[in-house]
Amino acid sequence: MKEKGKESVWDYPRPPRVEAYQGLIQIVHRDITVVNSTRAQRVLETSHPPVYYMPREDILMDVLFPTSRKTVCEFKGVASYWGIDIEGQRLVDVAWSYENPRPGYQAIKGHLAFYPGKMEKCYVDGEKVIAQPGDFYGGWVTSNITGPFKGRAGTQGW
Numbered sequence: 001m002k003e004k005g006k007e008s009v010w011d012y013p014r015p016p017r018v019e020a021y022q023g024l025i026q027i028v029h030r031d032i033t034v035v036n037s038t039r040a041q042r043v044l045e046t047s048h049p050p051v052y053y054m055p056r057e058d059i060l061m062d063v064l065f066p067t068s069r070k071t072v073c074e075f076k077g078v079a080s081y082w083g084i085d086i087e088g089q090r091l092v093d094v095a096w097s098y099e100n101p102r103p104g105y106q107a108i109k110g111h112l113a114f115y116p117g118k119m120e121k122c123y124v125d126g127e128k129v130i131a132q133p134g135d136f137y138g139g140w141v142t143s144n145i146t147g148p149f150k151g152r153a154g155t156q157g158w
Contacts, residue, residue: 016045028121047150049139053111077102094118
């Protein structure tokens with residue numbers, strides 16, 4: 001039975017869907033607001049909490065740097081990764097982007113998504129996000145999202 005006001009990740013589609021999200025997305029790291037956006041794109045895929053992609057114009061790009069990591073998503077294409085450096089404290093591969101996404105995913109071009117587990121604080125409409133279990137998918141869990149979620153050890157074969 002579906003809970004009122006809740007989204008089950010098992011109702012999300014495969015292949016993933018991209019939809020505009022006009023709520024407030026914020027990311028704070030080392031007391032610096034890195035992201036403050038009301039123009040995010042939300043990617044929804046079966047068994048995964050939403051992933052939010054924010055436009056570069058809403059990101060403090062001065063603290064980010066490209067890394068050499070690349071991965072391939074069967075749906076979205078080749079992902080490029082980004083690190084963060086604030087006051088000499090560097091972390092690699094905290095965010096990713098699709099510079100030339102495949103057809104159907106053009107809305108995330110020029111946007112970055114962040115791993116909430118690698119940043120100090122991530123918020124959706126003022127609610128602090130919990131990172132999706134595991135460190136592969138980068139989903140954002142809020143109180144209105146229900147699982148179970150893929151990503152924890154032993155769930156790769158679902």
